[in-house]
Amino acid sequence: MTLPPAARSRRLILVVDDDLIMLGLLSKFLAAEYEVRIASSAPMALGLIADGGREPDLAIFDISMPGMSGLELAGHVRANTTIPFLFLTASESGHTVDLAAAHGALGYLLKPLDLAQLGAAIVAALARADEIRGLRDSETRLSQALRQGRDTGMAVGVLMERYKTDRESAFKVMRDHARAQRRKLADVAAEVLASAESFDILATRFGAGPRN
Incomplete structure (x- = not known):
């Protein structure tokens, strides 16, 4: 995966998925370019965020997780932080797209993942997140x-x-x-x-x- 120079800095990405194989795959792939934190459940992710310190530049939430879903997690994150996020899902139905948009996601990634497309999607999401953050700062x-x-x-x-x-x-x-x-x-x-x-x-x- 070849990334532009601006994307090669160690941006922090939080990955949340109850599928440990998927979690490991994403973590290993992204670690080549980014600093990565992982969580196997929504409560675990909220704990990592609440611990303070550096806020992730981007988060990836699996939609379907037992207990608290990725959608519920996104609601908590959106209400209490400024962390931008993507959804990870096996469904490409129109309803899923609508849900992602309604919850404020920058986009969604489809399983099974195409790693080449994943790299491009991450770069695009980070760029969009930076743009939104810049607009928010200007408004402030x-x-x-x-x-x-x-x-x-x-x-x-x-x-x-x-x-x-x-x-x-x-x-x-x-x-x-x-x-x-x-x-x-x-x-x-x-x-x-x-x-x-x-x-x-x-x-x-x-x-x-x-x-x-």
Whole structure:
């Protein structure tokens, strides 16, 4: 199996299958290119994940396992982690495809496995997982920027009301204060909002409402 340079780093893959022969086959094959962890049941897999440490870059779950199925395992993983996963199944029915999609899988692998196709599928799944992770990180940064921008605007409004000044002057005072203390503007804004909230809470104790 020839992989592109980016895929040759030791990415961590978790393989979960109650068929020990299949588990051994997958582990041996993937170990040539990746770091591999194995589990023969869903509870065992959840234990490995809960132990902390490094989170797998990709997981492969057999759908049909006694006790907790791969689908149930996927539900737990999706609800509590960001680990991307593939399903392993002997069925290629439309229902199986629908189930895989509904549970958030990147795809599914068919038994019996074609090892050449398996290698390509792993590379493609890792690439897709990296893309999704990048989008998620971008959304997080955007949400944080919007929140910080909203907090800054609210803090400017608090200063305008409390010191009877205009927006530009209030912003300049807050910005200059942040620069003088070598702090982020968003942190100063959060401090202003926290102080305003404290003033309003204390005002109620004196029988007055929040200042308008």
